Amino acid sequence: xxxxxxxxxxxxxxxxxxxxxxxxxxxxxxxxxxxxxxxxxxxxxxxxxxxxxxxxxxxxxxxxxxxxxxxxxxxxxxxxxxxxxxxxxxxxxxxxxxxxxxxxxxxxxxxxx
Amino acid sequence: xxxxxxxxxxxxxxxxxxxxxxxxxxxxxxxxxxxxxxxxxxxxxxxxxxxxxxxxxxxxxxxxxxxxxxxxxxxxxxxxxxxxxxxxxxxxxxxxxxxxxxxxxxxxxxx
Numbered sequence: 001x002x003x004x005x006x007x008x009x010x011x012x013x014x015x016x017x018x019x020x021x022x023x024x025x026x027x028x029x030x031x032x033x034x035x036x037x038x039x040x041x042x043x044x045x046x047x048x049x050x051x052x053x054x055x056x057x058x059x060x061x062x063x064x065x066x067x068x069x070x071x072x073x074x075x076x077x078x079x080x081x082x083x084x085x086x087x088x089x090x091x092x093x094x095x096x097x098x099x100x101x102x103x104x105x106x107x108x109x110x111x112x113x
Numbered sequence: 114x115x116x117x118x119x120x121x122x123x124x125x126x127x128x129x130x131x132x133x134x135x136x137x138x139x140x141x142x143x144x145x146x147x148x149x150x151x152x153x154x155x156x157x158x159x160x161x162x163x164x165x166x167x168x169x170x171x172x173x174x175x176x177x178x179x180x181x182x183x184x185x186x187x188x189x190x191x192x193x194x195x196x197x198x199x200x201x202x203x204x205x206x207x208x209x210x211x212x213x214x215x216x217x218x219x220x221x222x223x224x
């Protein structure tokens with residue numbers, strides 16, 4: 001199974017600032033996924049990041065707010081821009097391997113004041 | 114449109130009991146179904162993956178079944194322990210290759 005790490009594990013940020021979350025995988029993967037989990041809610045897919053192409057965003061999420069980089073097959077970043085308290089969530093990186101099994105990183109717990 | 118429902122939303126049982134968590138889905142055209150565990154404020158841990166052609170998967174004290182025709186999956190936990198306390202999430206990969214999530218079942222095992 002894939003081993004995924006995320007940095008930072010948590011952060012407290014001020015309104016209007018931006019935070020970049022890093023995701024590192026221990027093996028090469030084609031697709032990486034970024035999810036958001038708001039307090040008490042299930043997961044919502046933000047975007048799918050393929051290496052060498054623009055990320056594909058889900059309805060309700062835009063590149064200006066959540067720019068994503070995917071410079072190689074083991075790494076991706078998600079930036080949460082111009083943050084507001086409504087962005088307070090757990091942000092999760094995920095990859096798919098083998099028989100379409102999905103694996104998740106430990107998450108980044110973001111609080112916006 | 115595929116919808117995934119998990120019942121109950123919360124469950125509290127004494128240590129040592131066997132228990133069943135339920136996951137139902139509305140469209141039987143799925144690629145696979147996956148059960149996850151999430152501890153508070155943490156990421157998700159994959160527990161079991163069942164391909165659409167399979168009926169069940171087992172890992173240790175966990176057994177997951179899949180009945181596509183009735184749109185149901187169950188996660189059976191044998192001899193529950195306090196360390197099993199967590200939220201259990203079910204996710205279905207649908208015909209569009211999208212993961213559709215249930216809302217989860219919060220499980221508390223009382224010592």
